[in-house]
Every structure is written in C-alpha cells, then in structure tokens.
Amino acid sequence: MAKAMLIVSRHSPWSGLGAREALDIALAGGAFELPIGMLFLDDGVFQLLPGQQPAAVEQKDLAANLQALPLFGVDDLYVCRQSLRLRGLDGQPLALPATPLEGPELADLFDRYDLVITL
Amino acid sequence: MKFAIALFAPPHAPSSRRALRFAEAVLAGGHEINRLFFYQDGVHNASGSIVTPQDELDLPAQWRAFVERHKLDAVVCIAAALRRGVLDAQEAQRYGRTAIAVTPPWELSGLGQLHEAAQQADRLVCFGGV
Known part of the structure; x- marks a missing residue:
C-alpha cells in the first residue's frame, strides 16, 4: 500500500x-494517485482566503492551482484553527473545504501520515 | 535502512551542511540512500557555477564529490531549477540560455522522483523546509 504524505x-x-x-508537491503526488493530505499552517492559511487580487502585485493567481487539488484527488485538506484565529480569520469563508483542526487534533493528524514535508 | 534525503535550502544555509553530514553518516552507518532530491533553493547545491572563497566550506563541491564517490542517484527538481537559472546543457539549449550549471551525475527531473523515492525508502528525511 502506498504511504500517505x-x-x-x-x-x-x-x-x-x-x-x-x-502545492506542486501535492499536485504531483495526486497525479501519481498517491494518498496526499495538505495542512495550511501559520501564514499558509492566507492561501485559503477567497477573492485575492494577485494582479495587483503582478503575480499569477495561485487560487486556480489550489482549486486543482480536488481534481488531482487531493481531498484531505486541513487548516490550523489557531493560525486562523491569530490572524483574525477564524470564521471567515475559505476558498477550499479545509477542515479546521487545533491542539491535539493536529498531533493526531501528523500521526495518521507516514511522511511529512513542511515547506 | 533505506533513506531518501530531500534538501530545500541553499548551500549557504546551515541545513545544507547538516544534510550532507547526515547523508555521510547514513552511508558510514551501513545504511543506503536511494535518492537525493534537491528542491526549492536546494537546487543551488547542485550548481557548478558557485564560487566559494578558498578558506570557506565549498558545499556544492562536497556534494558533487559525495555523489560521485558513492555513485548516488541525485536528482534536481527541473521546475525549481529552471526558475533559479540552474540549467543543464539540454535545458540551456531548449531555452536559449548560455549558462550551464548542472552536469552529470546530477540529473534534472520532476517532482515524481521525490514521491517515488519517498515511497520506496524506509525514511524520508527533509532538510531546510521552513
């Protein structure tokens, strides 16, 4: 059985x-049909805010790539609730259906995976 | 035990030195490295274009010597490398660039190589992720 990352x-x-x-690591893993989960932590939670205007800083929209996650079979999406709260974002609508977790729930999440990459 | 080692930090970052020393210890301990995978700024560790002052630790040179000595499978993420100007001859020709920074035994390839190595190893050990 494939290891989950x-x-x-x-x-x-x-x-x-x-x-x-x-994100590219997640999409590549999904393309190979590997079990991949993604946790948005610390400033990573900003990726989940809808209605961003990347053109204002002359960037390409990351949201389109994020929306590709389910298409690549990456459905296990999580977000750290404490990271949201510290940034005043708890309760805000998110652009992806990420499950909010905190405290021991995060420890349990890490336990469920064979491999972890933090970037 | 079989180790896959991923490096995300540039040569001047402490984690690059730690990754190399860890990799040396893996082999010295009788274990195996199934693949080195350099991603993000870690791609610069595979660059032959870096000039290190003579009295300083030359990590790109040490990585190359290590890979050659042990005939390791050493992969540089092609997408990360292109963005950072760390091209091999084939990519330099493809994009009309003059600078060739990567030569064998390093190989430019895709992120699938990271996943494959992680799946086949007993442990994936990452350095330099922040």
Whole structure:
C-alpha cells in the first residue's frame, strides 16, 4: 500500500515561491494517485482566503492551482484553527473545504501520515 | 535502512551542511540512500557555477564529490531549477540560455522522483523546509 504524505504549507501566497512549491508537491503526488493530505499552517492559511487580487502585485493567481487539488484527488485538506484565529480569520469563508483542526487534533493528524514535508 | 534525503535550502544555509553530514553518516552507518532530491533553493547545491572563497566550506563541491564517490542517484527538481537559472546543457539549449550549471551525475527531473523515492525508502528525511 502506498504511504500517505502530509504536506504542511506555511507560507502566504505572495511572499515568494513557498506556497506554490509546496502545492506542486501535492499536485504531483495526486497525479501519481498517491494518498496526499495538505495542512495550511501559520501564514499558509492566507492561501485559503477567497477573492485575492494577485494582479495587483503582478503575480499569477495561485487560487486556480489550489482549486486543482480536488481534481488531482487531493481531498484531505486541513487548516490550523489557531493560525486562523491569530490572524483574525477564524470564521471567515475559505476558498477550499479545509477542515479546521487545533491542539491535539493536529498531533493526531501528523500521526495518521507516514511522511511529512513542511515547506 | 533505506533513506531518501530531500534538501530545500541553499548551500549557504546551515541545513545544507547538516544534510550532507547526515547523508555521510547514513552511508558510514551501513545504511543506503536511494535518492537525493534537491528542491526549492536546494537546487543551488547542485550548481557548478558557485564560487566559494578558498578558506570557506565549498558545499556544492562536497556534494558533487559525495555523489560521485558513492555513485548516488541525485536528482534536481527541473521546475525549481529552471526558475533559479540552474540549467543543464539540454535545458540551456531548449531555452536559449548560455549558462550551464548542472552536469552529470546530477540529473534534472520532476517532482515524481521525490514521491517515488519517498515511497520506496524506509525514511524520508527533509532538510531546510521552513
């Protein structure tokens, strides 16, 4: 049986390549039909905000790539509730159906995966 | 035990040195490395274009010597490398660039190689992810 990989994405969408390059690992894994999960943590939660205007900073829209996750079979999406709360985003609508987790739930999440990559 | 080792940080970052020393210890301990995979700024560790002052640790040179000595499978993510100008001869020709930074035994390839290595290894150990 294939090992399950959790990708922990900690970078905001417009602070460099971190968010895009974490996402690319998830999409590549999905393309190979591997069991992939993604956790948005710390500034990574900013990736989930809808209605971003990347053109204002002359960037390509990351949201389109994020929306591709379910198409690539990556449905196990999680977001750290504490990271949301610390940024005043708890309760805001998110662009992807990510399950909010905190505290021991996060520890349980890490336990469920064989492999973890944090970017 | 079989290790896949991924490196995400540039040569001047402490985690690149730690990754190399860890990889050396893996082999010294009688274990196996099924693949080195360099991603993000880690691709610069495979660059032959970096000039390190003579009295400083030359990590790209040490990585190359390590890979050659042990005939390791050493992969550089092609997408990450293209963005950072770390091209091999084939990509330099494809995109009309003059600088060739990557030569064998390093190989430019896709992220599938990271997944394949992680699936086949007993452990995936990552360095430099932040």
